[in-house]
Amino acid sequence: MSSPIEAYQLTLLAMVEPMCKFLGPQGLAYFQGISDAGRGELCAANLSLHGGHGMRVRNMMREKGIMVEICLTSNASILGVSGLEHPFLLYRRAGIPLNLNTDDEGVSRSNLTNELVRAVRTYNLHYSDLKEFARNSIEYSFLPGQSLYRNRDYRKLIKGFDGVRKPQWSPSISAQGAMRQSDKLRVQVRLERAWAQFER
Helix, strand or coil: CCCHHHHHHHHHHHHHHHHHHHHHHHHHHHHHHHHHHHHCCHHHHHHHCCHHHHHHHHHHHHHCCCEEEEEEEHHHHHHCCCCHCCCHHHHHCCCCEEEEECCCHHHHCEEEHHHHHHHHHCCCCHHHHHHHHHHHHHCCCCCCCCEEEEECEEEEECCCCCCCCCCCCCHHHHHHHHHHCCHHHHHHHHHHHHHEEECC
């Protein structure tokens, strides 16, 4: 007979595996809908993803590119989970893409700035970590079109956009055409350009 946590892990795995096969990397939103129906958000519900079954789910999420939305204030106030009890570091070590969010600003009385500050203070994060979360929020979104990054590696930019992070960069005619064809690329370029100007 399995423990309640083991039973939960098996149930979670049973939901994630078909979701990954059916919806591919964009399946997170579908899975969140399932878990929200039971009021356990994915980022909080996965607290029990330790051990063998949990490792399978984490590996699958990393391999399939399933991002986890982390809502620290909401998890602390609604579920009583915070600090080192939160699975944030577990996900980071497992290489699962993350982003930070507020869940419900009205209920949590938080905003994205507060969530970023909370994460930095709690987990000793750096500016580069926050940039990664911002990039993740676009890369793993439902925005259609080609990505700015090759194979989801933020160090490798697609051809024609090599200089996008330099303050003096200006898009070529072909780069402009590529951005017109891709909502995702256009938003990613806008983000990188904003950082290039900010970091001058």
